[in-house]
Amino acid sequence: MEQRTFEDLVALMARLRSPDGCPWDREQTYDSLKSYVIEEAYEVVDAVEGRDFDKLPRELGDLLLQVVFYAQMASEEGKFDVHDVIRHLSDKLIRRHPHVFGDLRVAGSDEVLKNWERLKAEERGSAHAEAAPEGAPSLLRDIPKALPALLEAYQMTRRASRVGFDWKTIDELLGKLREEVKELRDALAKKERAKIEEESGDLLFVAVNLARFLELDPEVALRRANRKFRERFEAVEKRLAEQGKVPDPAHRDEMEHYWNKAKEKASD
Numbered sequence: 001m002e003q004r005t006f007e008d009l010v011a012l013m014a015r016l017r018s019p020d021g022c023p024w025d026r027e028q029t030y031d032s033l034k035s036y037v038i039e040e041a042y043e044v045v046d047a048v049e050g051r052d053f054d055k056l057p058r059e060l061g062d063l064l065l066q067v068v069f070y071a072q073m074a075s076e077e078g079k080f081d082v083h084d085v086i087r088h089l090s091d092k093l094i095r096r097h098p099h100v101f102g103d104l105r106v107a108g109s110d111e112v113l114k115n116w117e118r119l120k121a122e123e124r125g126s127a128h129a130e131a132a133p134e135g136a137p138s139l140l141r142d143i144p145k146a147l148p149a150l151l152e153a154y155q156m157t158r159r160a161s162r163v164g165f166d167w168k169t170i171d172e173l174l175g176k177l178r179e180e181v182k183e184l185r186d187a188l189a190k191k192e193r194a195k196i197e198e199e200s201g202d203l204l205f206v207a208v209n210l211a212r213f214l215e216l217d218p219e220v221a222l223r224r225a226n227r228k229f230r231e232r233f234e235a236v237e238k239r240l241a242e243q244g245k246v247p248d249p250a251h252r253d254e255m256e257h258y259w260n261k262a263k264e265k266a267s268d
Helices: 006-017 023-027 034-049 056-076 082-095 109-131 149-161 170-190 193-213 218-241 249-267
Strands: none
Touching: 006 023, 006 056, 034 056, 056 082, 149 193, 149 218, 170 193, 193 218, 218 249
Protein backbone atom coordinates (compact mmCIF):
# COMPACT_ATOMS: atom_id res chain seq x y z
CA MET A 1 0.00 0.00 0.00
CA GLU A 2 1.39 3.38 -1.02
CA GLN A 3 2.26 5.62 1.93
CA ARG A 4 0.85 9.14 1.97
CA THR A 5 2.26 12.06 3.96
CA PHE A 6 0.57 15.07 5.48
CA GLU A 7 2.21 17.20 2.79
CA ASP A 8 0.60 14.94 0.17
CA LEU A 9 -2.79 15.60 1.74
CA VAL A 10 -2.27 19.37 1.73
CA ALA A 11 -1.19 19.25 -1.92
CA LEU A 12 -4.21 17.08 -2.78
CA MET A 13 -6.57 19.58 -1.18
CA ALA A 14 -4.91 22.44 -3.07
CA ARG A 15 -5.39 20.53 -6.34
CA LEU A 16 -9.08 19.91 -5.59
CA ARG A 17 -9.57 23.64 -5.00
CA SER A 18 -7.60 24.67 -8.09
CA PRO A 19 -9.28 25.96 -11.28
CA ASP A 20 -8.89 22.54 -12.90
CA GLY A 21 -9.93 20.71 -9.76
CA CYS A 22 -13.35 19.67 -8.45
CA PRO A 23 -16.33 22.04 -8.96
CA TRP A 24 -17.92 21.00 -5.67
CA ASP A 25 -14.74 21.58 -3.66
CA ARG A 26 -14.24 24.98 -5.29
CA GLU A 27 -17.79 26.02 -4.39
CA GLN A 28 -17.43 25.36 -0.67
CA THR A 29 -17.26 28.24 1.81
CA TYR A 30 -16.45 28.67 5.49
CA ASP A 31 -20.14 28.45 6.30
CA SER A 32 -20.97 25.51 4.02
CA LEU A 33 -18.44 23.31 5.82
CA LYS A 34 -19.72 23.97 9.35
CA SER A 35 -22.22 21.12 9.37
CA TYR A 36 -19.58 18.70 8.07
CA VAL A 37 -17.22 19.57 10.93
CA ILE A 38 -19.91 18.80 13.48
CA GLU A 39 -21.06 15.65 11.69
CA GLU A 40 -17.53 14.25 11.33
CA ALA A 41 -16.72 14.95 15.00
CA TYR A 42 -19.75 12.90 16.04
CA GLU A 43 -18.78 10.13 13.63
CA VAL A 44 -15.42 9.94 15.42
CA VAL A 45 -17.16 9.75 18.80
CA ASP A 46 -19.44 6.99 17.51
CA ALA A 47 -16.46 4.93 16.30
CA VAL A 48 -14.67 5.43 19.62
CA GLU A 49 -17.68 4.39 21.68
CA GLY A 50 -18.13 1.32 19.51
CA ARG A 51 -14.40 0.56 19.72
CA ASP A 52 -14.56 0.18 15.94
CA PHE A 53 -10.88 0.41 15.10
CA ASP A 54 -11.51 -0.42 11.45
CA LYS A 55 -13.81 2.59 11.16
CA LEU A 56 -11.94 5.01 13.42
CA PRO A 57 -9.01 5.75 11.04
CA ARG A 58 -11.48 6.66 8.31
CA GLU A 59 -13.50 8.91 10.60
CA LEU A 60 -10.38 10.64 11.93
CA GLY A 61 -9.35 11.19 8.33
CA ASP A 62 -12.72 12.75 7.53
CA LEU A 63 -12.32 15.08 10.50
CA LEU A 64 -8.77 15.97 9.47
CA LEU A 65 -10.09 16.78 6.01
CA GLN A 66 -12.16 19.60 7.48
CA VAL A 67 -9.06 21.14 9.08
CA VAL A 68 -7.10 20.92 5.82
CA PHE A 69 -10.08 22.22 3.84
CA TYR A 70 -10.48 25.32 6.02
CA ALA A 71 -6.74 25.97 6.01
CA GLN A 72 -6.61 25.72 2.20
CA MET A 73 -9.45 28.23 1.78
CA ALA A 74 -7.76 30.64 4.18
CA SER A 75 -4.43 30.18 2.39
CA GLU A 76 -6.04 31.11 -0.91
CA GLU A 77 -7.19 34.38 0.68
CA GLY A 78 -3.83 35.07 2.32
CA LYS A 79 -5.25 34.81 5.84
CA PHE A 80 -3.29 31.80 7.15
CA ASP A 81 -2.30 28.32 6.05
CA VAL A 82 -2.09 24.86 7.57
CA HIS A 83 1.42 25.56 8.88
CA ASP A 84 -0.03 28.35 11.04
CA VAL A 85 -2.56 25.86 12.41
CA ILE A 86 0.24 23.44 13.31
CA ARG A 87 2.38 26.22 14.79
CA HIS A 88 -0.41 27.52 17.02
CA LEU A 89 -1.18 24.01 18.23
CA SER A 90 2.46 23.12 18.87
CA ASP A 91 3.12 26.38 20.71
CA LYS A 92 0.06 25.84 22.89
CA LEU A 93 1.04 22.27 23.76
CA ILE A 94 4.52 23.39 24.78
CA ARG A 95 3.17 26.39 26.72
CA ARG A 96 0.54 24.30 28.53
CA HIS A 97 3.05 21.57 29.53
CA PRO A 98 5.76 23.39 31.50
CA HIS A 99 6.19 20.20 33.55
CA VAL A 100 7.43 18.49 30.38
CA PHE A 101 9.11 21.29 28.43
CA GLY A 102 10.07 23.51 31.40
CA ASP A 103 11.15 23.32 35.02
CA LEU A 104 7.74 23.00 36.70
CA ARG A 105 7.27 19.93 38.88
CA VAL A 106 3.89 18.28 39.36
CA ALA A 107 2.81 15.44 41.65
CA GLY A 108 0.23 13.92 39.34
CA SER A 109 -2.50 14.42 36.76
CA ASP A 110 -4.65 16.53 39.13
CA GLU A 111 -1.90 19.13 39.38
CA VAL A 112 -1.41 18.96 35.61
CA LEU A 113 -5.08 19.82 35.06
CA LYS A 114 -5.03 22.63 37.61
CA ASN A 115 -1.96 24.14 36.01
CA TRP A 116 -3.48 23.70 32.53
CA GLU A 117 -6.58 25.62 33.61
CA ARG A 118 -4.48 28.35 35.25
CA LEU A 119 -2.45 28.85 32.07
CA LYS A 120 -5.60 28.75 29.97
CA ALA A 121 -7.19 31.42 32.17
CA GLU A 122 -4.10 33.61 31.88
CA GLU A 123 -4.14 33.28 28.10
CA ARG A 124 -7.85 34.01 28.00
CA GLY A 125 -7.43 37.06 30.21
CA SER A 126 -4.59 38.38 28.09
CA ALA A 127 -6.51 37.90 24.86
CA HIS A 128 -9.61 39.52 26.28
CA ALA A 129 -7.66 42.44 27.68
CA GLU A 130 -6.42 43.17 24.17
CA ALA A 131 -9.90 42.84 22.72
CA ALA A 132 -11.67 44.77 25.50
CA PRO A 133 -9.16 46.93 27.39
CA GLU A 134 -11.97 49.03 28.86
CA GLY A 135 -12.95 46.43 31.45
CA ALA A 136 -12.79 42.88 32.75
CA PRO A 137 -14.09 40.38 30.17
CA SER A 138 -16.69 37.75 30.98
CA LEU A 139 -15.42 34.31 31.92
CA LEU A 140 -17.96 32.94 29.46
CA ARG A 141 -16.98 35.13 26.54
CA ASP A 142 -15.04 32.59 24.50
CA ILE A 143 -17.47 29.70 24.95
CA PRO A 144 -18.89 29.28 21.43
CA LYS A 145 -22.58 30.08 21.20
CA ALA A 146 -22.82 27.61 18.34
CA LEU A 147 -22.17 24.68 20.67
CA PRO A 148 -24.99 22.17 21.14
CA ALA A 149 -27.11 23.51 24.00
CA LEU A 150 -26.24 20.68 26.39
CA LEU A 151 -22.51 21.19 25.89
CA GLU A 152 -22.84 24.96 26.16
CA ALA A 153 -24.64 24.62 29.51
CA TYR A 154 -21.96 22.23 30.74
CA GLN A 155 -19.08 24.47 29.67
CA MET A 156 -20.62 27.65 31.10
CA THR A 157 -21.45 26.23 34.51
CA ARG A 158 -18.20 24.30 34.78
CA ARG A 159 -16.28 27.51 34.22
CA ALA A 160 -18.46 29.45 36.68
CA SER A 161 -17.96 26.73 39.29
CA ARG A 162 -14.19 27.27 39.18
CA VAL A 163 -14.67 30.72 40.72
CA GLY A 164 -17.02 29.40 43.41
CA PHE A 165 -20.33 30.12 41.67
CA ASP A 166 -21.91 26.73 42.24
CA TRP A 167 -24.15 24.71 44.51
CA LYS A 168 -22.49 23.59 47.71
CA THR A 169 -24.04 20.15 48.06
CA ILE A 170 -25.82 17.57 45.96
CA ASP A 171 -28.89 18.00 48.20
CA GLU A 172 -29.11 21.64 47.15
CA LEU A 173 -29.07 20.59 43.53
CA LEU A 174 -31.70 17.91 44.05
CA GLY A 175 -33.81 20.52 45.81
CA LYS A 176 -33.42 22.82 42.80
CA LEU A 177 -34.46 19.96 40.55
CA ARG A 178 -37.65 19.46 42.57
CA GLU A 179 -38.26 23.21 42.44
CA GLU A 180 -38.01 23.25 38.65
CA VAL A 181 -40.38 20.27 38.37
CA LYS A 182 -42.94 22.17 40.48
CA GLU A 183 -42.57 25.29 38.33
CA LEU A 184 -43.07 23.21 35.21
CA ARG A 185 -46.23 21.68 36.72
CA ASP A 186 -47.51 25.18 37.49
CA ALA A 187 -46.84 26.31 33.91
CA LEU A 188 -48.61 23.23 32.56
CA ALA A 189 -51.63 23.95 34.76
CA LYS A 190 -51.83 27.48 33.35
CA LYS A 191 -51.31 26.19 29.80
CA GLU A 192 -48.84 28.97 29.04
CA ARG A 193 -46.80 27.72 26.08
CA ALA A 194 -43.91 30.19 26.44
CA LYS A 195 -43.66 29.53 30.18
CA ILE A 196 -43.79 25.75 29.63
CA GLU A 197 -40.84 26.04 27.23
CA GLU A 198 -38.92 28.24 29.67
CA GLU A 199 -39.46 25.89 32.61
CA SER A 200 -38.61 22.84 30.48
CA GLY A 201 -35.32 24.53 29.61
CA ASP A 202 -34.64 25.33 33.27
CA LEU A 203 -35.27 21.69 34.17
CA LEU A 204 -32.82 20.48 31.53
CA PHE A 205 -30.27 23.07 32.67
CA VAL A 206 -30.41 21.80 36.25
CA ALA A 207 -30.10 18.20 35.02
CA VAL A 208 -26.88 19.16 33.22
CA ASN A 209 -25.57 20.71 36.42
CA LEU A 210 -26.51 17.64 38.39
CA ALA A 211 -24.32 15.48 36.14
CA ARG A 212 -21.48 18.01 36.25
CA PHE A 213 -21.64 18.26 40.04
CA LEU A 214 -21.31 14.46 40.21
CA GLU A 215 -18.19 14.78 38.01
CA LEU A 216 -19.94 13.19 35.06
CA ASP A 217 -19.97 14.42 31.49
CA PRO A 218 -23.68 15.02 30.75
CA GLU A 219 -23.13 14.42 27.03
CA VAL A 220 -21.65 10.97 27.73
CA ALA A 221 -24.40 10.18 30.24
CA LEU A 222 -27.15 11.22 27.82
CA ARG A 223 -25.61 9.32 24.92
CA ARG A 224 -25.60 6.21 27.11
CA ALA A 225 -29.27 6.77 27.93
CA ASN A 226 -29.97 7.26 24.21
CA ARG A 227 -28.30 3.97 23.33
CA LYS A 228 -30.28 2.23 26.04
CA PHE A 229 -33.55 3.64 24.68
CA ARG A 230 -32.59 2.67 21.13
CA GLU A 231 -31.79 -0.94 22.10
CA ARG A 232 -34.99 -1.37 24.09
CA PHE A 233 -37.26 0.23 21.50
CA GLU A 234 -35.72 -1.88 18.74
CA ALA A 235 -36.42 -4.93 20.91
CA VAL A 236 -40.05 -3.81 21.15
CA GLU A 237 -40.21 -3.40 17.36
CA LYS A 238 -38.76 -6.88 16.88
CA ARG A 239 -41.32 -8.51 19.17
CA LEU A 240 -44.16 -6.69 17.42
CA ALA A 241 -42.81 -7.69 14.01
CA GLU A 242 -42.89 -11.34 15.07
CA GLN A 243 -46.67 -10.90 15.31
CA GLY A 244 -46.93 -9.01 12.05
CA LYS A 245 -47.42 -5.70 13.84
CA VAL A 246 -45.69 -2.31 13.86
CA PRO A 247 -45.50 0.33 16.60
CA ASP A 248 -48.85 2.04 16.81
CA PRO A 249 -50.90 3.80 19.54
CA ALA A 250 -53.34 0.89 19.35
CA HIS A 251 -50.59 -1.42 20.59
CA ARG A 252 -49.52 0.75 23.48
CA ASP A 253 -50.08 -1.88 26.17
CA GLU A 254 -48.13 -4.46 24.19
CA MET A 255 -45.29 -2.01 23.59
CA GLU A 256 -45.14 -1.26 27.31
CA HIS A 257 -45.07 -5.00 28.07
CA TYR A 258 -42.24 -5.71 25.63
CA TRP A 259 -40.37 -2.62 26.86
CA ASN A 260 -40.43 -3.97 30.41
CA LYS A 261 -39.29 -7.38 29.14
CA ALA A 262 -36.34 -5.74 27.35
CA LYS A 263 -35.56 -3.77 30.50
CA GLU A 264 -35.59 -6.92 32.61
CA LYS A 265 -33.35 -8.72 30.11
CA ALA A 266 -30.83 -5.85 30.15
CA SER A 267 -30.65 -5.97 33.95
CA ASP A 268 -30.01 -9.74 34.10
